[in-house]
Amino acid sequence: MPETQRRPESRYGNRPTMKDVAARAGVGLKTVSRVVNGEPGVTPETERRVQESIDALGFRRNDSARVLRKGRTATIGLVLEDLADPFYGPLSRAVEEVARAHGALLINGSSAEDPEREQELALALCARRVDGLVVIPAGDDHRYLEPEVRAGVATVFVDRPAGRIDADCVLSDNFGGARAGVAHLVAQGHRRIGFIGDMPRIHTAAERLRGYRAAMEDAGIPVADAWMSLGATDPARVRRAAEEMLSGAAPVTAVFSGNNRVTVTVIRVLAEQVRRTALVAFDDLELADLLQPGVTVVAQDAAALGRTAAERLFRQLDGTLLAPERIELPTRLITRGSGELPPAD
Amino acid sequence: MPETQRRPESRYGNRPTMKDVAARAGVGLKTVSRVVNGEPGVTPETERRVQESIDALGFRRNDSARVLRKGRTATIGLVLEDLADPFYGPLSRAVEEVARAHGALLINGSSAEDPEREQELALALCARRVDGLVVIPAGDDHRYLEPEVRAGVATVFVDRPAGRIDADCVLSDNFGGARAGVAHLVAQGHRRIGFIGDMPRIHTAAERLRGYRAAMEDAGIPVADAWMSLGATDPARVRRAAEEMLSGAAPVTAVFSGNNRVTVTVIRVLAEQVRRTALVAFDDLELADLLQPGVTVVAQDAAALGRTAAERLFRQLDGTLLAPERIELPTRLITRGSGELPPAD
DNA sequence: CCCGCATCTGACAACGTTGTCCAGGCTCTA
DNA sequence: TAGAGCCTGGACAACGTTGTCAGATGCGGG
Numbered sequence: 209m210p211e212t213q214r215r216p217e218s219r220y221g222n223r224p225t226m227k228d229v230a231a232r233a234g235v236g237l238k239t240v241s242r243v244v245n246g247e248p249g250v251t252p253e254t255e256r257r258v259q260e261s262i263d264a265l266g267f268r269r270n271d272s273a274r275v276l277r278k279g280r281t282a283t284i285g286l287v288l289e290d291l292a293d294p295f296y297g298p299l300s301r302a303v304e305e306v307a308r309a310h311g312a313l314l315i316n317g318s319s320a321e322d323p324e325r326e327q328e329l330a331l332a333l334c335a336r337r338v339d340g341l342v343v344i345p346a347g348d349d350h351r352y353l354e355p356e357v358r359a360g361v362a363t364v365f366v367d368r369p370a371g372r373i374d375a376d377c378v379l380s381d382n383f384g385g386a387r388a389g390v391a392h393l394v395a396q397g398h399r400r401i402g403f404i405g406d407m408p409r410i411h412t413a414a415e416r417l418r419g420y421r422a423a424m425e426d427a428g429i430p431v432a433d434a435w436m437s438l439g440a441t442d443p444a445r446v447r448r449a450a451e452e453m454l455s456g457a458a459p460v461t462a463v464f465s466g467n468n469r470v471t472v473t474v475i476r477v478l479a480e481q482v483r484r485t486a487l488v489a490f491d492d493l494e495l496a497d498l499l500q501p502g503v504t505v506v507a508q509d510a511a512a513l514g515r516t517a518a519e520r521l522f523r524q525l526d527g528t529l530l531a532p533e534r535i536e537l538p539t540r541l542i543t544r545g546s547g548e549l550p551p552a553d
Numbered sequence: 554m555p556e557t558q559r560r561p562e563s564r565y566g567n568r569p570t571m572k573d574v575a576a577r578a579g580v581g582l583k584t585v586s587r588v589v590n591g592e593p594g595v596t597p598e599t600e601r602r603v604q605e606s607i608d609a610l611g612f613r614r615n616d617s618a619r620v621l622r623k624g625r626t627a628t629i630g631l632v633l634e635d636l637a638d639p640f641y642g643p644l645s646r647a648v649e650e651v652a653r654a655h656g657a658l659l660i661n662g663s664s665a666e667d668p669e670r671e672q673e674l675a676l677a678l679c680a681r682r683v684d685g686l687v688v689i690p691a692g693d694d695h696r697y698l699e700p701e702v703r704a705g706v707a708t709v710f711v712d713r714p715a716g717r718i719d720a721d722c723v724l725s726d727n728f729g730g731a732r733a734g735v736a737h738l739v740a741q742g743h744r745r746i747g748f749i750g751d752m753p754r755i756h757t758a759a760e761r762l763r764g765y766r767a768a769m770e771d772a773g774i775p776v777a778d779a780w781m782s783l784g785a786t787d788p789a790r791v792r793r794a795a796e797e798m799l800s801g802a803a804p805v806t807a808v809f810s811g812n813n814r815v816t817v818t819v820i821r822v823l824a825e826q827v828r829r830t831a832l833v834a835f836d837d838l839e840l841a842d843l844l845q846p847g848v849t850v851v852a853q854d855a856a857a858l859g860r861t862a863a864e865r866l867f868r869q870l871d872g873t874l875l876a877p878e879r880i881e882l883p884t885r886l887i888t889r890g891s892g893e894l895p896p897a898d
Numbered sequence: 899c900c901c902g903c904a905t906c907t908g909a910c911a912a913c914g915t916t917g918t919c920c921a922g923g924c925t926c927t928a
Numbered sequence: 929t930a931g932a933g934c935c936t937g938g939a940c941a942a943c944g945t946t947g948t949c950a951g952a953t954g955c956g957g958g
Binding site for chain 3: 575580581582583584587594595596599618620621622623624
């Protein structure tokens, strides 16, 4: 029994290590390390021999071991809501680009709007010792991250603020954007304006609702309960909500739609109606300008959100960062027709 | 000078280790390991003490060290083209879901259609010892992965086949889909049918072009060079290409568009034309049914591609897999109006 | 009362890498 | 030619975890 310790099962399929490379090249272990890391102090001739050995064996440095030794993983984590949502694609890509510029890789996971899953994911990433974490919160209590933050994990929240923890946040001006969007409808002469949004427990949804209410109040219009749908996100329920506020004795003449997923359904419903109803939607859509009429939107810049957050993350990692801050990015009203339809009553 | 070796800079901000937990709980290191991993053989009382210690110190197991010891990372890598592309969002999400079901995390990176960057990314993932790799190829030579595959990295290619290496591939039936789409246009009476696609060096683009040619040949229609645009992907060039084939003495009466990015531009151009030109597009679009006319598409199932690839990857990891295979998923023609317009000449 | 056995616990090595430090050989100068 | 100083290379420990194995403890039976 020559081995006292059984090798763990299928350990990397027995990859060559620096030791193997060193043995083959007839040099010391550390010399190989030097070559691999481009450190100075190796003769060209030695370097050549080592390099040849590396190529011959198909050696690739084991970053797990490296990380263990160095303490930095050059990896950041991104916890988002749903990678398949067209809003998060560009955001994620922007984070990735910044990470790449800093030589880091990106691990990401979707929380599917489930706070528990968000926590599970974030902590799994911490266990892997990501250097930093960009989180799009699903839950509203992030105290579970406190030990991690104290331990030095850089953390930035995006799109929605952190709950019960003092941390950097990068947000869109949801309130201002919604307010401006609704005000735009008011300016076209609308008074009965519907709002279809997500559950108010989601911060962005709550803020947009607040913007809606503010704009209505600015205009001195009392809001009827029947004009608001909160929390219906699946197509069927959105459809029902939209149809309801479009029917009855005093139907809404305009709708403000609270996010991109709601919008696609609302557009469908409006297209089926005889009466032309105005629409302003939060979040831009790919083909919004080609519809009849074009969809007027309050656009947020998903890529900018991601970029800003990631840049801030790396500034935390540089150590050049001071107190947590809340950064709010402006939204932009893009008029394309649907928001400029006059009231049709 | 009590320490012979300086601590690496800011090593995890001095996180507690199992040793610290053990010391505080007054137990041995291994006992903590047992508790953390839920291994049997620990008295409830001891376990309680250890758990208390863990909570008090905010300990979290360092997975890097764990990986180093165990040899499996429970992480898979996904190299795709552009996370911001709406086609890859669902694909990526599907891979993530499968990974999650197997208790693995997902690292992903975008190659931006650059073979060098693809290689760099894939190898970086291998250095991190991901258990497996799902690759959407940008390049056409993947021999660089051979040592990795031999070393036991499970590998599956998606959307496009691997180059010069024998590996699992999961593809859409690009040829068949394009052929059916073009045949559909022929069936409406079109004879002058344009094709606007990506660079033929991209496999999917080449296959779709082949499908176009095949359908035309089936119909006995010789293809004019002026009807084809290959490799223009940025909006400006697509626009020019489209406008060109729509003008002149014998303009095309129908266009087959080779991918989603091309399609959005083509739709814009067609909308500006007086004459109605038919369109069938490869890849579905979010609001395709709401345009006037609705866009007839050859839809592929991005999520199914991702799911199938990831499942195959994990079957490789289970060791239940045999020879590399090429799996082709069917596409679906969805008629919505634009593809049913008759020739307008 | 002591032995044997089962159960629980801990010491130790090893995973693959990098930081430190020292040895040996070389060059250059006095 | 000897000494100082530089350059290259290697031995060794340490990073935090887990597998192995042996020691300790307690209990029941002979």
